[in-house]
Amino acid sequence: MSKTYTAKDVAEHKDDQSGVWIIVDSAVYDVTNFLDEHPGGAKILKRMGGKNATKQFWKYHGDSVLTKYGPKLKIGDLAETAKL
Ligand code: HEM
Secondary structure, three states: OOEEEOHHHHHOOEEOOOEEEEEEOOEEEEOHHHOOOOOOOHHHHHHOOOOEOHHHHHHHOOHHHHHHHHHHHEEEEEHHHOOO
16 A cells, blocks of 8 residues: 655655655655756755645656656655545
8 A cells, every 4th residue: 555645744855854755746756865866957856855846847757757767766645636
């Protein structure tokens, strides 16, 4: 079973200390260990830490990016949109 997180949980993870989590669509990703690997750079990703990055994500990437990295980085779903 996948975990669910609230937007508040995600908002508490926005720096090196707490970890960097982002929301894309209804999923939560922990990109803490991906920051230095990100081809678009750590800075732009860090800036979205704790936030809903859906709009920014789809502006720069296609489905294939989530197919490739999603399984590695996804930690759960957003509680508000989780289907029971
Ligand atoms: C789960 C989160 C993310 C993953 C796995 C990811 C992965 C990647 C990958 C694999 C690329 C290389 C280009 C490609 O294959 O399409 C890339 C490029 C890029 N990403 Fe991300 N990214 C993430 C989140 C974000 C976010 C939130 C932003 C913006 C705030 C962002 C901005 C960019 C930019 C600007 C590029 C460079 C595009 C270019 O040079 O044309 N990424 N990212």
